Amino acid sequence: MNFNKIATLINQEKIKLRMKPTIGGQAVIEGVMMRSPNYYATSVRNEKGKIVTQIKKIKKKPKFLKFPFIRGIANLIEMLVLGIKTLTWSASQVSEEEEQLSNTQMVFTLIIAFAFGIFLFVALPYILSMLTGVKEESSPMLFNLIDGIIKLAILLLYMYLISLPKDFRRVFEYHGAEHKTVYCYEEGKKLTVKNVKKYSTKHPRCGTSFLFVVVFISIFIFALIPTIILILFPGFIALPFIMRKIILFTLRIIFVFPIASIAYELLKLSGKYSRNPIVKLISLPGIMLQYITTKEPDNKQMEVAIKSMELVLAKEKIKI
Numbered sequence: 001m002n003f004n005k006i007a008t009l010i011n012q013e014k015i016k017l018r019m020k021p022t023i024g025g026q027a028v029i030e031g032v033m034m035r036s037p038n039y040y041a042t043s044v045r046n047e048k049g050k051i052v053t054q055i056k057k058i059k060k061k062p063k064f065l066k067f068p069f070i071r072g073i074a075n076l077i078e079m080l081v082l083g084i085k086t087l088t089w090s091a092s093q094v095s096e097e098e099e100q101l102s103n104t105q106m107v108f109t110l111i112i113a114f115a116f117g118i119f120l121f122v123a124l125p126y127i128l129s130m131l132t133g134v135k136e137e138s139s140p141m142l143f144n145l146i147d148g149i150i151k152l153a154i155l156l157l158y159m160y161l162i163s164l165p166k167d168f169r170r171v172f173e174y175h176g177a178e179h180k181t182v183y184c185y186e187e188g189k190k191l192t193v194k195n196v197k198k199y200s201t202k203h204p205r206c207g208t209s210f211l212f213v214v215v216f217i218s219i220f221i222f223a224l225i226p227t228i229i230l231i232l233f234p235g236f237i238a239l240p241f242i243m244r245k246i247i248l249f250t251l252r253i254i255f256v257f258p259i260a261s262i263a264y265e266l267l268k269l270s271g272k273y274s275r276n277p278i279v280k281l282i283s284l285p286g287i288m289l290q291y292i293t294t295k296e297p298d299n300k301q302m303e304v305a306i307k308s309m310e311l312v313l314a315k316e317k318i319k320i
Contacts, residue, residue, distance in 0.1 A: 022268075023185060023312060024205060025305075026083055027174035028090035029167075034178070034308035035082065041311035042086045043304045044093045051304055052093050055311045058082075072264025073257050079207075084109055120158065121215075122252055125150040136248060137230065137237060140223040148219040155211060159292045169295060176201030177297035177305035179290075185313070188320050191306045193299050201294040204270040204279075208293045209286025213263040216285075221259055225251050 025034040031044030041055040058078075065074040084106060129147040130136070136143040162168050183199035184191055203209075226248065229236050236244065273279045297305070313320070 020186070020188075020318070021316065022205075023182060023309065025178045025182065025308065026079070026086070026207070027171045027178055028086050029171065030094050030174070030304075031090050032174050032178045032181070032305040032308045033082070033086040033090075034181075034305075034312050035079075036312040036316050039312045039315045040082055040086070041308045041315075042089060043307040043311070044090045045300060045304050046093050051307055053307060053311060054089060055315060068265055069258075069261045072261035075264065076260055080110060080113070081106065084113075118253060118256075120154060121151055122256065123249070125154060126249060126252065130245075137226045137244070140226045141219075144219045144223040147222065148215055151215045151218075152212075155215065156289070156292070159208075159289070163292055172293055172295040173297045174301055174305065176294040177301040179203040179206065179294060180297070180302065181305040181309050185309055185320060190320065191309055193302045193306070196302045196306060197299075201296060202287045202290045204283045204287065205267050206286070206290055206293075208289045209270075209283065210260075210263055210267055212286040212289055213266055214259055217259050217262055217266075218255075221255055222252060225255070 021037045023034055023036050025032055027033075028042060028044065030046070031042060033040060033042040035058070037058075039055055039057055041053060043051055043053045045051050061074060061078075065071060125147050128150050129143055132146055134143045134146060163172060177196075179201050180196045180199040181191065182203060182205075184196045187199075189195045229247075236247075239247075270279050270283045
């Protein structure tokens, strides 16, 4: 037996696994979208029980948008756009009505979604934190700890409420199917319902985990803002209360993007080292949130997720 040859083959397999591109996705209405580096595919089971699909190429981004801490913001915006496009397409397939958003409608939808997110997860917690009587300028860490706890409470309540309607529960089941299929791909197993079924519906790179990481990081970043301002501009404290709050709140909105970028990099690391005990511990709160946003899928839902994965793998010329 040639042990050197066996060792070489094992190393080659390890290299292949490391070189395997990251694939993620999201649940849509009665289906799943999978996104590879160059393509995204959406599969939906329509009212007749047939799986309908579409696959499109992703426009190449300039090289600078692929740099660490920049790519997070670029990918976040890209996923928002793809998310709205695929949700609209999936809705049209299920209802058998052609419905596509124009570029103007897409921009308007993104603005509304961003404004809603800012109100619910930035403005509302900030206002409620001020009502506690803790002063942001003199006790920034305590103020932002309260702010973070309120954000998490709002996030949990929001997720719980949207999980109640039957239609949303099915979306969460497809979300679980997406995670299981991604796990199966990452483990290098053949994409069959039997194999996919073995894996967890909880994944460290999930958008739910991303939201938790954003909230956690924001506690520390936002706590630094008043301190830095007072060091650089000692006269800031003498400004009228409303003026101070407008400045501090505006900075919170501006820092949403850098915080999201840091969270993205941390999630990439957690996905890469998901078996590390320390990474598992850090990822645990985000995983726990997925008990709300993912549900166990049935075989037909897993078939839909597998179809989307197969489409992007075929385009990327990846065999597993």
